[in-house]
Amino acid sequence: MDDGRQRSQRDDLKDHDLTRARIRMAHLLEVETGYRSGSRYWARPGEPRPEYDPERTTLTERRRAKVAELKGMDHREAKQLGLEWISERTLERMAAKYAEHGLMGLADGRWTPPLRGRRAITEEVAEAIPAVHAECLHRSKVSMRTKERLVHQYVRERFGPEVKVPHYTTLAKVWKEWFGTGGARQRYVRSAAAVETGTAIVVISRPGQVVALDTTPLPVKVLDDVFGVPISVHLTLALDAFSHSLVAFRLTPVSDSSVEVAMVLRDVLRPLPMRPDWGEEMEWPYPGVPAALVAEFAGHRVAGLPFFAPETVTTDHGSVYKNHHVVSVARTLGERAAAGALNAPDRQGCLRTGLRGDPVAAAGNAARLPGG
Incomplete structure (x- = not known):
């Protein structure tokens, strides 16, 4: 571009915005040519309409007819097209932009990102x-x-x-x-x-390959079962990046701690036992893995919560995730560990556990951890 700025491209428009731009183009072409397609060779049934017939009307008359038509349109529909305020001058500007930039010239500026680059920045x-x-x-x-x-x-x-x-x-x-x-x-x-951000692309192909941990304050109060008063709690989640399933969570009164994060890691590996008051719909539902086999490994009936041995656990830069206790837990859980990531989780934002083998046995090892 002459001004050194990169204009918006068609790829910058979302699907519904691209559809709206095409509808605006159809209205403009009907004004300019009498046909919504822009040519009499692709005329739609009933075209040209009498008020837009190029052989009987002038361009000014067609613009006035289009202004009257759009003003009679439902206000919500006109607002969706960005044509709630329309005039003959607006149609003139739209025609000039269409001649210079094509379809993107008709896209409302609210639909596209701002122009990138600045002419003054040499x-x-x-x-x-x-x-x-x-x-x-x-x-x-x-x-x-x-x-x-x-x-x-x-x-x-x-x-x-x-x-x-x-x-x-x-x-x-x-x-x-x-x-x-x-x-x-x-x-x-x-x-x-x-922080040196990595450039490698990780292709997630199986459950447990990457598990994300995060903590957020719960937006509602929880009733304390000891004193019966409402208290604030933090919610710590473990999310499997492959299946997008919630594999473990913890509610921590007042604020999160490294012990709770370690317990979440343990819960990821440990099958959730069925409670006496839970019905059959809460039991192990995963096809291909019999519930009896999982119950034999775990020693109890297993509820329908995913569990596996995570290979990589990603976190943010919170202090509870950089705590030496959490790092030692990750080392103990894994047979092999990436020392660089474990020694500096605040720079890498990731704890590599490198777990292999039986997840139920690994859960038993996790239960013997400090705070487990």
């Missing part, structure tokens, strides 16, 4: 902004005005005073687009920048 300025960002990581938190002065200083020292630097507002917008709002604490920003 190669020199694009080099200066990341350099200043890297410099600011090792300082106390500074204002955007200070960052602007550092960008000016970098450009002058490296490329000379003749290189033009954009205005402060443009730099602020670009900084926000590239690095976020900057509302986090400086030490957290440094920690996030220090």
Whole structure:
């Protein structure tokens, strides 16, 4: 593009937005040619309609007829098409955009992402902004005005005073687009920048290959069974990435702890026993694996909750997941372990347990863990 900005493509539109853009195009082509397809060779039944017949009406008359037609449309339908406010001038602008950009010229700006790239950001300025960002990581938190002065200083020292630097507002917008709002604490920003993200693509092909752990505050109060008062609890979940099934969960009063995370890991490997008041619909339902066989391994009737030996457990950077207790639990659960991931789970965000063999036996080992 002449202005250095990348315009939206058809792939940027969702299916329903693409359909709406095509309906807008049909209305416009009926105004311009008298036919919704744009040609008399692909005329639909009843076309051209009398008020849009190109041999009997002018373009201005057809635009006025289309304005009247769209204003008589149900307001909700017109709003879905982005044509709730329509005029002859609107149709003129739509025709000009269609002639220049085709179908994407008719897509409402609310349906497409903003234009990417900025004409004012030259190669020199694009080099200066990341350099200043890297410099600011090792300082106390500074204002955007200070960052602007550092960008000016970098450009002058490296490329000379003749290189033009954009205005402060443009730099602020670009900084926000590239690095976020900057509302986090400086030490957290440094920690996030220090993480080396992996580039390998993991293809998940079986249950237990990847299990994700996460903790969130429960949005409702829970009644304490000791004192009978409502208390806040945290919900810790274990989700199997292959089947998207919930394999274990824990409710922790007040806040989560490393012991509860370790217990969730144990619950992933351990079959859930049936309770006396549970009906047959709660019993082991998985086809291909007889319930009697699983009950023989576990020593009790098994409820219908998945269990397996996880090979990789992924977490976020919460302190409970970086605790030495959780790391030691992951080491004990696995016959083999990736020491780099276990020694630095806060950088990798992953604990590799490397479990192999019988999950029921592994569950028995987990039960003997500290806090198990």
